[in-house]
Amino acid sequence: MAQRLPILFNKKPCYDIVFSKEFNELLEELGELGVTEKRLCIVTDSTVKELYGESLKQLLEGKCKKVCLYAFPAGENSKTLDTVKEIYKFLIEEGFGRKDMLLALGGGVTGDVTGYAAATYMRGIDYVQIPTTLLAQTDSSVGGKTGVDFDGYKNMVGAFKMPKLVYMNLSVLKSLDNRQYFAGFAEVMKYGLIKDGAFYEWLISNMYEICERDLDVLEEMIMKSCTVKKLVVEKDPLEEGDRALLNFGHTIGHAIEKAKGFELLHGECVALGSVAAAYISWKRELLSMEEFYEIRDMFVPFYLPITVDGIDPEEIVKLTKSDKKMENGKIKFVLLKKIGKAVIDRSVTEEEILAAVKEIYFSEEDAHE
Numbered sequence: 112m113a114q115r116l117p118i119l120f121n122k123k124p125c126y127d128i129v130f131s132k133e134f135n136e137l138l139e140e141l142g143e144l145g146v147t148e149k150r151l152c153i154v155t156d157s158t159v160k161e162l163y164g165e166s167l168k169q170l171l172e173g174k175c176k177k178v179c180l181y182a183f184p185a186g187e188n189s190k191t192l193d194t195v196k197e198i199y200k201f202l203i204e205e206g207f208g209r210k211d212m213l214l215a216l217g218g219g220v221t222g223d224v225t226g227y228a229a230a231t232y233m234r235g236i237d238y239v240q241i242p243t244t245l246l247a248q249t250d251s252s253v254g255g256k257t258g259v260d261f262d263g264y265k266n267m268v269g270a271f272k273m274p275k276l277v278y279m280n281l282s283v284l285k286s287l288d289n290r291q292y293f294a295g296f297a298e299v300m301k302y303g304l305i306k307d308g309a310f311y312e313w314l315i316s317n318m319y320e321i322c323e324r325d326l327d328v329l330e331e332m333i334m335k336s337c338t339v340k341k342l343v344v345e346k347d348p349l350e351e352g353d354r355a356l357l358n359f360g361h362t363i364g365h366a367i368e369k370a371k372g373f374e375l376l377h378g379e380c381v382a383l384g385s386v387a388a389a390y391i392s393w394k395r396e397l398l399s400m401e402e403f404y405e406i407r408d409m410f411v412p413f414y415l416p417i418t419v420d421g422i423d424p425e426e427i428v429k430l431t432k433s434d435k436k437m438e439n440g441k442i443k444f445v446l447l448k449k450i451g452k453a454v455i456d457r458s459v460t461e462e463e464i465l466a467a468v469k470e471i472y473f474s475e476e477d478a479h480e
Contacts, residue, residue: 113129113130113131113136114129114130114330114334115127115128115129115130116128116130116334116337116338116341118253118273118341118344118345119345120255120273120345120348121348122345125273126273126274126275126276126277127140127276127277128253128277128279128337128341129276129277129278129279130279130281130330130333130334131278131279131280131281132280132281132282132326132330133280133282134163134166134167134170134280135170136278137167137170137241137278137280138170138171138174140276140278141171141174141175141239141276142174144212144237144239144275144276146174146175146212147174147175147176148175148176148210149175149176149210149211149212150175150176150177150178150179150205150206150207150208150211150212151171151175151176151177151178151179151211151212151213151214152178152179152180152181152201152202152205152207152211152212152213152214153167153168153171153178153179153180153181153214153216154181154182154183154198154213154214154215154216154217154221154224154225154228155180155181155182155215155216155217155221156182156183156184156185156186156189156217156218156220156221157182157183157184157185158185159182159185159216159217159218159221159243160180160182162243162283162286163216163243163283164180164182164216165180167214167216167241168180176211177205179201179205181198181201183197183198183224185220186220186373187220187260187368187373187377188373189220189224190220190223190224190259190260191259191260191261192259192261192268194224194259195224195227195228195231195259198224198225198228198232199228199232202228202232207232207236208233208236209233209234209235209236210236211236211237212236212237212238212239212275213225213228213229213236213237213238213239214238214239214241215238215239215240215241215242215252215274216241216243217241217242217243217244217247218242218243218244218246218247218251218291219242219244219246219247219250219251219252219377221247222240222242222247222251222252222257223251223256223257223258223259223266223269224257224259225238225257226238226240226255226256226257226258226270226272226274227257227258227259227268227269227270227272229257229272230257230270230271230272231270235272237274237275238272238274238275239274239275239276239277239278240252240253240274240276240277240278241277241278241279241280242277242279243280243283244284244287244291244292244294244295245284245287245291245292245293245294245295245296245298245299245333246294246295246297246298246377246378247295248279248281248284248295248333248337249295249298249299249302249332249333249336249337249340250295250298250336250340250357252274252277252279253277253337253340253341253344254340254344254348254354254357255271255272255273255274255344255348256269256271256350257269257270257271257272258270263369263372263373264369264433265365265368265369271348271349279333281326281329281330281333282326284324284326284329285324285326289414290376290414291376292324293378293413293414293415294376294377294378294379294415295378296321296378296413296415297360297378297379297381297382297385297410297415298336298378298381299314299332299336300314300382300385300409300410300413301357301359301360301381301385302335302336302339302340303450303451304359304385304389304406304447304450304451304453305339305356305357305359305445305447305451305452305453306339306342306343306356306451306452306453307335307339307451308449308450308451308452309451310335310339310451311450311451313335314332314409315409317332318412318413321413322412322413340357343356343357353455355443355445355455356445356453356454356455358443358445359385359388359445359447359453360381360382360383360384360385360386360387360388360445361381361384361445362384362388362431362442362444362445363383363384363387363388363427363431363464363467363468364377364380364381364382364383364384364385365380365384365430366427366428366430366431366433367380367383367384367419367422367427368380369430370422370423370426370427370430371419371421371422375416375419378415379415379416382410382415382416382417383416383417383418383419383471385406385410386406386407386410386417386470386471387464387467387468387470387471388444388445388446388447388467389402389403389406389407389447390403390407390466390467390470390471391444391446391459391463391464391466391467392446392447392448394463394466395446395463397446397447397448397449398447398448398449398450402449402450406447406450417471418471418472418473419471419472419473420472420473420474422468422472424465424468424469424472425465427464427468428461428464428465428468431464441457441458442457442459443455443456443457444456444457444459446459
């Protein structure tokens with residue numbers, strides 16, 4: 112039996128997050144949204160199309176007015192306005208109107224691109240999130256942020272567009288390769304660090320089961336993650352205040368992601384950015400040295416990087432200035448006062464950022480020592 116978590120917008124019911132271990136219950140959920148009279152377009156990437164796209168299309172055929180499948184090349188390089196343009200073209204050719212619906216089947220790139228297409232096609236049509244990666248299930252599918260990268264700058268073009276439903280089939284996590292799976296754990300760790308120290312301790316206690324992908328443990332972990340995000344998003348749906356706390360690790364992380372030409376996964380860069388942010392927190396005496404090193408080392412058992420090579424620390428600092436979270440020339444940097452409590456700080460200097468990047472930078476000289 113599926114579990115559900117309702118999300119409110121302006122204190123009114125907006126949509127549900129449904130946690131299941133199969134796709135079959137999706138039919139009933141979509142039925143509640145009146146899809147029998149709608150055209151549905153499953154938007155996915157080339158990888159997920161082969162895994163789940165065709166079978167989901169078959170599941171939905173005959174249950175709605177029409178069902179189509181559109182797939183774009185997998186990878187961050189497809190998170191562009193060009194991909195959105197191709198989705199528009201496909202929808203027009205297939206006769207989609209304002210009363211129809213998109214289904215975002217895939218990871219964070221698919222959810223963000225589909226959501227932005229839904230926000231802007233004919234000034235907005237409905238869409239449903241069906242996330243298939245750990246990162247998408249715990250973070251990007253929840254909260255209504257949509258968008259694309261622009262000239263390599265992360266999420267520079269976007270819109271807030273709430274889905275009608277988020278449907279999570281947790282069993283799909285079994286099909287992820289190790290790198291994709293563990294990349295999502297960086298966002299999970301973030302929730303414990305910024306809002307819930309007890310959750311952080313729970314993650315440590317259940318490390319083995321998480322690594323082994325025990326579905327019952329994963330369900331609890333993902334529900335806890337979504338609950339933390341729910342509380343933050345409901346309080347500040349349009350990121351006018353505390354929702355910025357969810358950007359912990361992302362300022363430096365996004366800069367590294369761009370500098371490395373997206374060869375590192377988003378979650379891997381968030382892990383690196385989180386270590387750097389924890390370092391600044393330690394140097395400001397918000398965290399103890401022991402807390403900093405514990406946070407840093409906690410990423411290791413989950414196969415996430417805590418050092419990075421092939422970057423220029425000075426370039427990373429420059430790239431942080433292009434972050435969309437800049438406000439009056441100041442970065443809204445997220446620091447930790449303690450494990451489980453984060454704060455937004457606008458006084459972090461370039462020198463502090465540079466020192467933090469150098470802390471995670473692994474140079475060729477280091478390799479020969």
